[in-house]
Amino acid sequence: MRYQLYYWPSIQGRGEFIRLALEDAGADYVDVARRPRGMKAMFTQMKRNHVFAPPFLRAGQLVIAQTAMILHYLGPRLGLAPKSEPQRLWLHQQQLTISDWLVEVHDMHHPIGSGLYYEDQKPESRRRAEDFRKSRLPKFLGYFERLERGRSITNLELSLFQMVEGLRYALPKTMRRIERKYPKLVALHDRVAARPRLAAYLASERRIAFNQQGIFRHYPELDA
């Protein structure tokens, strides 16, 4: 099966959580919008399939959207999820909590409107980021630090790697100060980064660098 992933071509964003799964599994996939005329193809498919927002995935006749649901679908097919129903539900529940977390990361720099520029919502961003750093970030990190995960690597572990990686980019000062409180997450991050296929991907040109158009953005005034 050749999967077709549709996502914005110049950012990691939500699509990266799916790229990491496909890459770690060595799956056959096309990152459609990064190819010539790919953006046009993406908009055509979005309209045809009434997709609310990227990312979305084509797998044969199936077209599915929503990051966590795409991973829920791919997990057992890529060897990145258990196959029993209760375990799959548990994993999906954790992945949905990561989706919630990611909205809050995004809203640090877009607390007023996702269609407005950061520059048009800077004072509000400062307040929101302060609340995020002091209240929400420790809540999410603590939750996942204490989560009993077992030893196998699934979508969830790949996604937690990406959260740590992204937060280090966006909030370097904060993360340097607090990371030692979350030793299991840091160890997990390192373990995932060392997986051969993932390490090769991260070192390749396929891995888009973090930048100021993505979900994780580094604005020094939002860090402390």
Added chain:
Amino acid sequence: MRYQLYYWPSIQGRGEFIRLALEDAGADYVDVARRPRGMKAMFTQMKRNHVFAPPFLRAGQLVIAQTAMILHYLGPRLGLAPKSEPQRLWLHQQQLTISDWLVEVHDMHHPIGSGLYYEDQKPESRRRAEDFRKSRLPKFLGYFERLERGRSITNLELSLFQMVEGLRYALPKTMRRIERKYPKLVALHDRVAARPRLAAYLASERRIAFNQQGIFRHYPELDA
């Protein structure tokens, strides 16, 4: 199977989407936190099962959280979802889009921090609500108006009823002005409200009234 639902006892909130499904199906369930010593039982279960946030559901040995995932689980069991995998995924995808929408409804009155009072983020709320009314609300309403749903009533239709109902409470002026652009959603709302078990529920004391602690809140300064 007697289901045990755990959710804040004084608001509709996210739990209401699950209550509507259980009520419409005539399911056997207990709304645990609304019983004597129910809040204590809820916190005990949250801690024991490492639940990030209510609502969560106990179904035999299974404990599951995340509103959309609970509905994904219950759907086929309550006769409120198709049973084929592609159709269930499609339905879940729509339900996840409703979850995204609901976060934006909530953030109208909490754009800075969910742990702060509305009174501590009023200027920011005004700006966020304006963006929501002008940009996000038409996008979501238009998306669901144009979605091809078929005739059967599933979780999704019950949830769309709740969105229309909640938005009419929170933004009465706005909804009076724009509703005629979404005739299918309005007709769907009325059709769901007329279902016998649901109508009985809505008229009962089990239906908590909308109020200023829930997700849908009416602040006249946020409406226009």
